[in-house]
Amino acid sequence: MSNSNIYELFYSKFPSDPEAVFLEHEQGSLLYSQIENETGKLAGLLKQLGVKKGDRVIVQVDKSAEAVLLYLACLRVAAIFIPLNTAYTAEEVKYFMGDANPHLIVCRPQDYETIVKNAKELNVPHVMTLDEQGCGSLADAKASAPINTNTEHCSVSDTACILYTSGTTGRPKGAMLSHDNLSSNAKVLHSYWHWEAGDVLLHALPIFHVHGLFVALHCALLNGSKVIFLSKFSLPAIKENLPRSTVMMGVPTFYVRLLEDPEFTTDMCNNMRLFIAGSAPLLAETFKAFENVSGHKILERYGMTEAGMITSNPYDGDRIPSTVGFPLPEVSARVADDKGNEIERGEVGILEIKGPNVFQGYWCMPEKTAEEFRDDGFFITGDMATMDQEGRISIVGRAKDLVISGGYNVYPKEVENAIDEIDGVKESAIIGVPHPDFGEGVTAIIIKESHSDITEENVMSYLKEKIARFKQPNKIFFLDELPRNTMGKIQKKALRDTYRDIYQ
Numbered sequence: 001m002s003n004s005n006i007y008e009l010f011y012s013k014f015p016s017d018p019e020a021v022f023l024e025h026e027q028g029s030l031l032y033s034q035i036e037n038e039t040g041k042l043a044g045l046l047k048q049l050g051v052k053k054g055d056r057v058i059v060q061v062d063k064s065a066e067a068v069l070l071y072l073a074c075l076r077v078a079a080i081f082i083p084l085n086t087a088y089t090a091e092e093v094k095y096f097m098g099d100a101n102p103h104l105i106v107c108r109p110q111d112y113e114t115i116v117k118n119a120k121e122l123n124v125p126h127v128m129t130l131d132e133q134g135c136g137s138l139a140d141a142k143a144s145a146p147i148n149t150n151t152e153h154c155s156v157s158d159t160a161c162i163l164y165t166s167g168t169t170g171r172p173k174g175a176m177l178s179h180d181n182l183s184s185n186a187k188v189l190h191s192y193w194h195w196e197a198g199d200v201l202l203h204a205l206p207i208f209h210v211h212g213l214f215v216a217l218h219c220a221l222l223n224g225s226k227v228i229f230l231s232k233f234s235l236p237a238i239k240e241n242l243p244r245s246t247v248m249m250g251v252p253t254f255y256v257r258l259l260e261d262p263e264f265t266t267d268m269c270n271n272m273r274l275f276i277a278g279s280a281p282l283l284a285e286t287f288k289a290f291e292n293v294s295g296h297k298i299l300e301r302y303g304m305t306e307a308g309m310i311t312s313n314p315y316d317g318d319r320i321p322s323t324v325g326f327p328l329p330e331v332s333a334r335v336a337d338d339k340g341n342e343i344e345r346g347e348v349g350i351l352e353i354k355g356p357n358v359f360q361g362y363w364c365m366p367e368k369t370a371e372e373f374r375d376d377g378f379f380i381t382g383d384m385a386t387m388d389q390e391g392r393i394s395i396v397g398r399a400k401d402l403v404i405s406g407g408y409n410v411y412p413k414e415v416e417n418a419i420d421e422i423d424g425v426k427e428s429a430i431i432g433v434p435h436p437d438f439g440e441g442v443t444a445i446i447i448k449e450s451h452s453d454i455t456e457e458n459v460m461s462y463l464k465e466k467i468a469r470f471k472q473p474n475k476i477f478f479l480d481e482l483p484r485n486t487m488g489k490i491q492k493k494a495l496r497d498t499y500r501d502i503y504q
């Protein structure tokens with residue numbers, strides 16, 4: 001039986017030129033010809049630490065070439081790679097440690113003490129460090145580790161990664177993505193977006209989510225392309241590197257920020273072949289303004305943690321603003337009513353999907369997994385959509401209570417739970433309202449207990465230790481009561497209408 005380990009697929013595409021650059025990063029360059037040896041050393045170290053196939057490795061580190069090598073090394077030993085947003089607080093990370101029960105955690109040096117303390121409590125055997133320069137105890141130990149030349153055999157359904165995504169209950173769920181989920185999606189995107197010889201990817205996304213880790217890096221790896229690997233999104237670095245790049249992927253905020261920069265010009269985009277946007281809705285006005293300035297129609301696609309990429313505007317055909325294009329090859333999609341029955345074209349319903357990209361289920365949550373699938377195997381995305389006669393899809397809203405800020409998901413329930421714990425708070429509601437930079441701004445409406453003198457500062461200082469910065473409200477309002485319908489349910493739509501202009 002052939003080996004479905006996605007590392008084998010990448011390896012088969014490495015360019016034969018020994019000088020071909022994979023990552024051009026702030027500390028230098030990593031060549032394709034170095035990957036096998038470097039990941040071999042890291043894989044040797046992982047094995048030395050006792051990491052076996054199926055063991056979980058949690059990684060919460062800054063973006064670096066070494067972090068990418070660590071990801072590839074985990075694939076090689078068939079460990080389950082679990083990347084975490086660097087914005088998560090110690091308390092949030094502790095939850096993931098308890099849930100995933102990892103064999104190893106790799107963290108930033110500044111977080112080491114706290115993580116070790118929690119690791120002892122939770123019986124996690126190993127903690128190592130990696131900083132943004134690629135240094136730390138992981139790199140030190142790697143230097144003397146025995147080299148591992150093998151790539152573990154995997155079947156199509158073996159889990160490669162777990163990516164956590166929060167839920168409407170506020171409790172994060174680990175989406176298990178198999179080697180085949182990842183490789184089928186990568187192959188489809190590589191072909192659908194016409195990757196070609198000489199393509200250079202400008203990479204400014206974080207590498208702890210689907211967009212930056214899988215969509216961007218996997219396409220480049222399959223193409224043997226050079227990646228200009230920026231540590232984060234920064235306008236000066238983007239402007240400097242666009243003329244040497246051919247492809248860029250970004251969340252809508254990237255494009256909004258470029259448009260606000262008076263130095264951003266058509267000339268900078270002369271070498272570019274493709275701008276891609278996703279992770280949040282791209283406003284039609286951003287699409288049009290970007291076309292005016294750059295001469296490029298941004299290609300918008302739609303996806304999610306549980307399924308990688310699902311739909312895309314066409315490469316050659318019309319890229320229509322406010323639509324996310326067609327289901328990708330091998331992906332079936334239907335717009336359905338709340339029972340899963342397909343509805344008339346043009347009507348609004350819930351988007352349901354099926355295909356080799358759809359995940360294996362939530363880690364240790366079989367009931368939760370079952371709830372999100374129909375009997376015929378379709379996954380319920382929770383996004384409201386329409387499909388036209390040609391099969392083109394538009395995302396028109398969300399059935400799930402979710403705010404997307406700068407491409408990061410914020411689950412209101414999680415923030416509300418944290419706020420409601422505060423002394424003096426009776427209840428709270430979190431809503432997303434239009435924000436010029438982040439798309440949606442996280443906004444809190446709080447009802448105090450009678451006689452409480454709690455202030456905005458009290459709330460913010462409490463949340464600082466509790467939840468990641470991007471989940472914390474940009475604005476807080478105190479009301480006497482929340483609007484409710486006759487069933488007693490909070491009317492978030494009414495709140496969104498009331499506060500819709502606060503960031504304008």
Ligand code: MLC
Nearest residue numbers: 209210211233251253279303304305405406407408469470
């Ligand atoms: C940063 N901040 C945010 C934020 N990002 N607040 C809300 N939402 C965000 N997304 C905070 C900072 O901590 C800082 O707080 C303040 O806002 C200003 O920071 P900044 O320097 O202006 O922001 P910056 O660091 O430039 O980050 C903005 C960003 C970044 C848009 C570049 O958020 C980003 O890279 N987003 C990409 C997310 C992503 O990859 N999503 C893909 C998910 S996968 P303070 O207090 O310090 O001032 C997925 C599936 C799919 O969804 O379809 O792709």
Ligand code: AMP
Nearest residue numbers: 278279280281301302303304305395409
């Ligand atoms: P995540 O769980 O972080 O993977 O976020 C996935 C969610 O992002 C989807 O369910 C959508 O709600 C949203 N999303 C991703 N791409 C788009 C897009 N192009 N347009 C609208 N929403 C999007």
